[in-house]
Amino acid sequence: MRSHYCADLVTLEEGSELSIAGWVHRRRDLGGLIFLQIRDRSGIVQVTVEPDQGDVFAAADQLRSEFVVVVKGKLRKRPENMVNKDMATGAIEVVADHIECLNAAETPAILIDGHEEVSEETRLKYRYLDLRRPEMTEKFLFRTKVTSALRRYLDEQGFLDMETPILTKATPEGARDYLVPSRTHKGSFFALPQSPQLFKQLLMMSGFDRYYQVVRCFRDEDLRADRQPEFTQLDIETSFMDEEGIMGLMETMIRKLFSELLSVELPNPFPRMPYSEAMEKYGSDKPDLRVDMPIHTVDDLVKDVDFKVFSGPALDDNGRVGVLNLKGGAANVSRKNIDEYTKFVSVYGAKGLAFIKVNDRAAGLDGLQSPIVKFLSAEAAEAILQRVDAESGDILFFGSDTSKVVADALGALRLKLANEHNLLRDEWQPLWVVDFPMFEEEDGQLQALHHPFTSPKELDPDALKANPTGTLSRAYDMVLNGCEVGGGSIRIHNMDLQQTIFDILGIEPQEAREKFGFLLDALKFGCPPHGGIAFGLDRLVMLMVGASSIRDVITFPKTTTAGCPLTEAPARVSEAQLKELGIAIEQKK
Structure with missing residues (x-):
């Protein structure tokens, strides 16, 4: 034909x-x-x-x-x-x-040969028409090239393409599981995998020392532009290789991918940044380095000022005063804009947003415009201006609160200002973020920052237990233009160390046995040192094609409410099916 x-x-x-x-x-x-x-x-x-x-x-x-x-x-x-x-x-x-x-064809609900705006709801309801549009077709042809190039590289490096189960057991990985009732084991449930983490570790224990898989994963969590309840990741694991070897192998893969498909030469090697520096300078563990606007800490400069909004956090071990300098922004930022920015940072817990307009840098205090200037001495003001490299025409934004609130609020404001004032450089900025804390405290309970199978740098159990929050992990994230595209770590391959981590996390031996017994048993029988990484394939393709949402590079995505307008899923099932599964739905009164 x-x-x-x-x-x-x-x-x-x-x-x-x-x-x-x-x-x-x-x-x-x-x-x-x-x-x-x-x-x-x-x-x-x-x-x-x-x-x-x-x-x-x-x-x-x-x-x-x-x-x-x-x-x-x-x-x-x-x-x-x-x-x-x-x-x-x-x-x-x-x-x-x-x-x-x-x-023949009826008049399509979406105009294929035009560029008229169509609501996303309509596009997803008639996705088969939406995918006919040339700009959409090009995205999926490109996605195929990405997947092929990644597979080809890993095949050449001796990795084996191996499958892991989709129907498995619920595990705590930071998000809710999608549960699947068992007909043959009434009252029991499978879980759809949030990742193949434990199975790929078991493959390392089985002697398949280089594994990869393009795999579907499932997480029942709140959605946004770069998340979906089901998504695809390139999952990789290897034995007898430390983090330096894994990171080198992976960044070579990404450099080769960009060179082959986009004719873009990424830096060699990728720069590295400790987690602590990323949070202090950029308020994010996935900093966008295309924006040259760091957060400056000025605690030492304002701890003695007669302004408790600044001096209080500056003198608090858990507090911080940070400053963003929007270069040349004084003339373009109105009082209305400042009110909007104040409301914006309140979402992140900030109680306010102080500012200073630098009208005339040479005039000292007289050249500054702000309600807070009266609280600053000439010496303190000059020291702040020097610290942030202020010039005439700049506007400074201050965050003053706990370290976390300041990082979250100014980190988000930094990106908002960059987008509104066209400060994003047109280039690719890859980065490895390393030296993550092993644990974080949430509501008085320690949680694993990545997952409980990540190896700490401190291997002595007593030292670990004595200072868990001061312990760094052997984890590494690949960040590209402010998006985390890959995350991995060296895993724990020693049963005693794994049990120590469970103890620190408050996971009792019986609970550990119920949830991870198969892994703990496998650790007894000669487990090699191993580590790996997983790349969000949807997110990587989204960045490479310049899409604003991963929904544009997934054939049949869900909406932000995790629904499918095309098939109208999720949907109710018949009473007969529920009865066969031994499930009864209790209606709320």
């Missing part, structure tokens, strides 16, 4: 006979000539139908947009003055000598 894809016709010689199949993208009737644009996944080509062709002309006259057709004909070069430079096939056309309509 088809001899060539549309895009491949440019390789043929004039006069070549061919057959193409696809959809009618556009139809134009001009003075007895009919021009059709035929579209397939590779692109679009023009078909010319001349009036003396009888049945062929009559068939073309009946076609409309999105009709499915097969066209046979000969290739012809267009005259120089009729070349369409906006089309990859714009220098050629097909002169039809046979047209067959394979299927």
Whole structure:
């Protein structure tokens, strides 16, 4: 039926006979000539139908947009003055000598050949139409190239493509599990995997020392632009390799991917930044280095000022006073803008947002405009201006609270200001964030910052228990333009150390046995040192194609409420199915 894809016709010689199949993208009737644009996944080509062709002309006259057709004909070069430079096939056309309509189409709910704005709800409801749009098709063709390139690299490095179970056991990995009731074990449930973490560790214990998998994962959590309840990750694990070896292997893979598909040369090696520096300078463990606007700490400069909003946190071990300097922003930021920014940072726990406009840097206090200037001495003000490299025309924003609130609030404000004032440099900025804390405290309870199978740098059990919050982990995250695209760590391969981590986390031996007994047993039988990483494939592709949401690079995504407009899932099931599973739904009164 088809001899060539549309895009491949440019390789043929004039006069070549061919057959193409696809959809009618556009139809134009001009003075007895009919021009059709035929579209397939590779692109679009023009078909010319001349009036003396009888049945062929009559068939073309009946076609409309999105009709499915097969066209046979000969290739012809267009005259120089009729070349369409906006089309990859714009220098050629097909002169039809046979047209067959394979299927008619109703008027589509989404205009395929236009650029009109369509709501995301409509796009997802008619996703099969949305995916026909050339800009969407290009994204998924590119995604295929990404997956192929990653597989090819890992195959060349001796990694084995191995599958792990989808129906498994619930494990605590920081998000809620999707549960699947068992018909044969009534009252018991499988869980869909949040990641293949434990199984890939078991594969290392089995002797398959280099594993990878392009795997579907599931997390029942609140959604946003870069998250979905089901997503795809490139999962990798290897034995007998430390973090330096793994990070080197992975950044080579990403450099090669960008060079091959985008002709972009990423730095070699990627820069590294400790977690503590990332949080202090950028208020985020995934800093966007395209923005040259760090958060400056000025605790030492304001601890003695007669302004308790500053001096209080500055003198508190858990407090902090931080400053952002929006270069040249004084003239562009109105009082209304400042009120909006104050409301914005309140979402992150900030009780206010102080500011200083630097109208005349050389004039000292007289050149500053702000309600808080009266609380600052000339010496303190000058020291702050020097610390943040202030110049005339700048505006400074102050965060003063606990260290966490200041980091969260100013870190978010930093990105908001960068977007509003076009401060994002047009370049790629990869980064390894390292030296994460092993634990974080939440509501008085210690939690693993990554997961409880990450190895600490401190291997002595007594020292670990004596200072758990001061212990660093052997974890590493790859960040690209402010997005975490990959996260990994060296794992614990010693049973005693694993038990120590469980003890610190308050996981009792019986609970550990119930949840991880199979892993603890495997650790007894000669477990090699091992580590790995997982890349968010959807997020990586989203960045590479310049999409604003991962929903644009997932074929059939869910909405922000975890629903599917196309299939109307989730949906109720019949009473018979529930009864067979031994499940009764209790209606709320």
